[in-house]
Amino acid sequence: MTVTQEKTLADRVRADFPILHQEVNGKPLVYLDNAATSQKPVAVLDALRNYYEQYNSNVHRGVHTLSAKATDAYEGSRVKIAKFVNAALPQEIIYARNASEAINLVAYAWGLTSLQPGDEVILSVMEHHSNLVPWQLVAKTTGAVLKFVELTQNQEFDLEQFKTLVSDKTKLVSTVYVSNTLGCINPVKEISEIAHHYGAKVLIDACQAVPHMPIDVRAIDCDWLVASGHKMCGPTGIGFLYGKREILKAMPPFMGGGEMIADVFLDHSTYADLPHKFEAGTPAIAEAIGLGAAVDYLTNIGMDKIHAYEAELTAYLFEQLRQIPQIQTYGPQPDRNGEGRAALAAFTAGEVHPHDLSTILDQAGIAIRAGHHCTQPLHRYIKAQSTARASLYFYNTREEIDVFIAALKEAIDFFGGLFG
Template sequence: MINEDIRSYFPVLNQEVNGQPLVYLDSAATTQKPIQVLEAVKRYYEYENSNVHRGVHTLGNRATDSYEGAREKVRKFINAKSTEEIIFTRGTTESLNMIAASYGRENVGEGDEIVITYMEHHSNLIPWQQLAKEKNATLKYVELNPDGTLSMDTVKEAITDRTKIVAMSSASNVLGTINPIKEITAVAHSHGAVMVVDGAQGVPHFKTDVQDLDCDFLAFSGHKMCGPTGIGVLYGKKEHLENMTPISFGGEMISTVDLYESTWADLPWKFEGGTPNIAGAIGLGAAIDFLEEIGMDRIVEHERRLTQYAFEQMAKIEGISIYGPTDPAKRSGLITFNLEGVHPHDLATALDMEGIAVRAGHHCAQPLMRWLSCAATARASFYIYNNEEDIDRLVEGLRNAKEYFADVNE
């Protein structure tokens, strides 16, 4: 179990919303930031502020050391072989678009296949949709089991020798489903395809070892793991990145520039044109330090315990529908649900009036909403600073909302 003292590191939690103590249950959208991250970003701007790589003065060297030091922290955190395989981006969305626009454009042709699932976030759907249109390739969807999990038999049926790219989330932002990425990667590789992993909902919540998974690419965002917004990571195997063409051109990413030709810098810098988000990378490095001090195994155990408790308590509410696998061991720390007779947006508004923050809508997963046969859902997502008292407040808020809307609708 994670110690309650961890909550004290998050200043934003120490406030009231609409006259009630804040209960933040929207970490799948973005996590709160601990003091350690806030101070790291502040320290950079107060003590090190300078551009990286380009200068020889003291502040420039400090900034470069901190920025590249953050890259090494990311490498260790996901167990990449080299910092050459770690590209800083604006977030998961940009990382996935880079893969599609560079590797995809260069390696997918007419009649080839790209395989994804119905549970993908739009960021891991639209880039492949557009690539398939451009190349006249086939975009294939792996069918889901009724509980929102994947069957390996279905995966094996979907991936063929025509498949060039398999792109799947390590954990669903709606269903919470944790996918068997290592096994899927092995199937993809057996057909000569590359494996792209959307790790936005996985990397912050459980240990992700890219060498063990053997995935070809991994994308994730800092702001979903206690880091700043506007910073993300693209991991790619070195052999792929070396053969890919940059898609953003300008300063820093070049080796030489002549009037009519240019050559690119070495990895990883050839993909980081312009001034990068230096403070964001440093903040992400501080977030990694914070999470590793807690321990990813403890985070898994904490979220699993909270999810189990939430399932048990929410299931007692008449008229509630909960989506995704019921086994907490098969899902990350979130619960997506609907309450009969109450629109998710109305429900989220009612909960907010009691100081409880949840997400409502289609969660950037409209194909999955259609698969679930609903227009929208509400979602409560948990992280290291949540506890059982937060769950109790949520359940009480749901009961109050159910009673209120029942009276209104009479």
């Protein structure tokens, strides 16, 4: 009698991702660069193609059938996103090109108009450049002061130090939900509660969280949250900003032009209601519709199931990496069930440069990341010039991890022979 092995989540969904079924350099593709961008399921590809083939038209501006259909689909995606992150209203979702633009929107529309000399903005040393550079520019213009939360011994957000930094001078706390390098999951709900006690606003960079776990903006009680579509099975060129309605209403427009106006005169203009006040010009219509399809796809699977399966993969990945003496990983270790960190591993391998590792692995058909992952200050902090990074998603398998580990060992042995 044969025992049928139960299918994993990856087994059930891999057929939905055409790009995964190819060879790279003569080897089956093993795609482990999901923290940089995810692959797209057929449902998203079909949504893009269907828009361009069936009802390509501008939104909001026409009363003809195609425009009405495009507008319905475009605004329908906003409703889906709002439900996906548990926003109170669809109007609290603002489309942006990406999370970087969404953070810049807050920095310029709120930061430049609200911050005064001596006001303090608290960030962390693990921030992506997209959540550093805009605040550096705003601080230079307004005279605000930037302060930084450091890491615990386990290379996690130092909540106790944060409590010593926050004060009545703090006007904003802006931090990542999940570090794209350390993989740590920050206590954003507690951070938000502490910041609000002092009257500060809270912005959460959730690019590495929204694709991988259930998100509830009202439970977190953040004032703003940003995410990028391309990391959550959606197209590139589309992301979103969640903001509390009363805060968004009080913010001036970020950009001027068509679509964001109510009435225009030669010497002044009045502005549209939310969310259109922040969406000047012809938007990324197809991309927004594609993001809505991605949200449907993820919702149908279930974010709780995605998180649970990725935890299993995380436990297995770190178990295998621990068997290689030369490997040093960064960020907290997962528990035996893979919980306590994200499904990615940034690592170094002794004297072997991460770019050399990535190049050799690419020859074996394995795609990983190498570099500073847009976290240069963090890499200086952890005293690593650069790291290699393998990042997982729900369509990855244990077998792919095995292929990666075997190729990684071979690469280390090869370079070890050169150095030896």
